[in-house]
Amino acid sequence: MSRQRLLVIGGDAGGMSAAAQARRIRGEDELEVVVLEQGEDTSFSACGIPYWVGGLVGGRGDLVARTPEEHRRRGIQVHTGTRAEAVDLDACRVTAADGRTFDYDHLLIATGGRPTRPPIEGLDAPGVFGVHRLDDGERIRAAIDALPSDRPGRAVVLGGGYIGLEMAEVLQHRGLSVDVVLADPLPMGLLDADMGERVCAAMRGMGMGVHTDQAVREVLRDADGRACGVRTDQGTYDADLVVLGLGMGPEARLAEAAGLGIGVTGGIDVDATMRSRTHENVFAAGDCVQTYHHLTGEPAHVALGTHANKQGRVAGSVIAGRPARFAGVLGTALTKVGDLEIGRTGLCTTQAETAGFDFRTDVVEGTTRAGYYPGAEEIAVKLITESGSGRLLGGQVLGGQGAGKRVDVLATAIWGRMTAEELSESDLSYAPPFSPTYDVVAVAARVVSRAERG
Numbered sequence: 001m002s003r004q005r006l007l008v009i010g011g012d013a014g015g016m017s018a019a020a021q022a023r024r025i026r027g028e029d030e031l032e033v034v035v036l037e038q039g040e041d042t043s044f045s046a047c048g049i050p051y052w053v054g055g056l057v058g059g060r061g062d063l064v065a066r067t068p069e070e071h072r073r074r075g076i077q078v079h080t081g082t083r084a085e086a087v088d089l090d091a092c093r094v095t096a097a098d099g100r101t102f103d104y105d106h107l108l109i110a111t112g113g114r115p116t117r118p119p120i121e122g123l124d125a126p127g128v129f130g131v132h133r134l135d136d137g138e139r140i141r142a143a144i145d146a147l148p149s150d151r152p153g154r155a156v157v158l159g160g161g162y163i164g165l166e167m168a169e170v171l172q173h174r175g176l177s178v179d180v181v182l183a184d185p186l187p188m189g190l191l192d193a194d195m196g197e198r199v200c201a202a203m204r205g206m207g208m209g210v211h212t213d214q215a216v217r218e219v220l221r222d223a224d225g226r227a228c229g230v231r232t233d234q235g236t237y238d239a240d241l242v243v244l245g246l247g248m249g250p251e252a253r254l255a256e257a258a259g260l261g262i263g264v265t266g267g268i269d270v271d272a273t274m275r276s277r278t279h280e281n282v283f284a285a286g287d288c289v290q291t292y293h294h295l296t297g298e299p300a301h302v303a304l305g306t307h308a309n310k311q312g313r314v315a316g317s318v319i320a321g322r323p324a325r326f327a328g329v330l331g332t333a334l335t336k337v338g339d340l341e342i343g344r345t346g347l348c349t350t351q352a353e354t355a356g357f358d359f360r361t362d363v364v365e366g367t368t369r370a371g372y373y374p375g376a377e378e379i380a381v382k383l384i385t386e387s388g389s390g391r392l393l394g395g396q397v398l399g400g401q402g403a404g405k406r407v408d409v410l411a412t413a414i415w416g417r418m419t420a421e422e423l424s425e426s427d428l429s430y431a432p433p434f435s436p437t438y439d440v441v442a443v444a445a446r447v448v449s450r451a452e453r454g
């Protein structure tokens, strides 16, 4: 077999997982692996940016899992500072911004996500920061360091999703007063309203301003043109920094311009092997693709690193000749604001309604540890279950330290299509420092199964 070339566009989670997996399976004499990355970093953790800005984790280098040089030592040719400008699907050739061309046998597109930027006046002003790449973290850190020392700094965070919440927390941790402005009625839109209200109350309890149901009209600028506040349809909020957390769509413009099939969510349309449905030697992985919901089978776009890594690995395996499949997503996600841990998985009630399920919801309260053990904190678990069958459809968890990771038990149960009764009978662990004798997850499942049995 003649030596083939895998060309990868995008050097982070999706792209480098694919490159590394293909390299593991095929030696350099069989497969040449070439990566084009427009930035200077590879395999970096955007997830760590808020905590780096907050001074809770070390330097920029700690957020890089593997540098370009480390990848090169493993037999992957990495071209940093190299932006792919165009893909010619007929000629199997990619042209870079500097005019160089790269031929391929297999192409893997992993261009990531594109932060939502609505057409708001002043959004491009200095002092307005996105949170996407390590350079953004660097810029926000510099802006905080440059704040005047004679008064506390002020930040306005636009958006109440998990990036907005994480940034709000760390900005407060750095001593700034924080206002969070969101268009939705509650933060964390993929929680049910009763759970979102608890998040909102926790944020206000931390001293943050949370301004819901507000449409941003303008980023206000001072005489130097620098952002100095945000005007909404209901008020004005002063700011030294404006930080954007308005959501993430797929960055699929390069693929679309080339003529690759795009799905209804705007992501690159791939099958379960991560292969383009329209061009068989092209694959895609990560935030740029459309995936599907594991329960409903419906198309979904969920921009999370967990999926990007797994999808890249699947694509790398398949390209290297080893069968693999990506089995879809449940939208399992975990974050925190202050001491409140927030987890969700599967369908929330709105999604269950849209999917046409007849379902019930139950909220059960408990403690994270045995009540008598130091540090026991409140925890609430919400289950969404199919009426009649008792099958678990969704779960949400809010609570103090140790609460959040319980969402993984729910995700596993939902993934395995278990009923609430089966979950309640499962052999879950117990010791006083970790849970009461019956963990709140098991209690919630038992409450549902009893109700289902009438």
Ligand SMILES: Cc1cc2nc3c(=O)[nH]c(=O)nc-3n(C[C@H](O)[C@H](O)[C@H](O)COP(=O)(O)OP(=O)(O)OC[C@H]3O[C@@H](n4cnc5c(N)ncnc54)[C@H](O)[C@@H]3O)c2cc1C
Binding pocket: 009, 010, 011, 012, 013, 014, 015, 036, 037, 038, 039, 041, 045, 046, 047, 048, 049, 050, 082, 083, 084, 085, 110, 111, 112, 113, 131, 132, 133, 163, 251, 254, 285, 286, 287, 288, 303, 304, 305, 306, 307, 308, 334
């Ligand atoms: C602040 C923040 C916190 C997060 N926290 C979490 C978390 O806690 N848990 C979680 O699971 N996920 C989290 N995520 C999401 C996670 O970071 C992403 O899902 C993941 O990085 C996606 O990987 P990717 O490879 O698809 O895309 P990206 O990480 O966006 O990488 C795409 C790469 O492609 C490059 N590129 C794009 N276009 C071109 C081109 N034309 N030519 C060459 N190179 C190009 C980009 O420079 C980039 O390096 C977070 C994201 C952010 C921003």
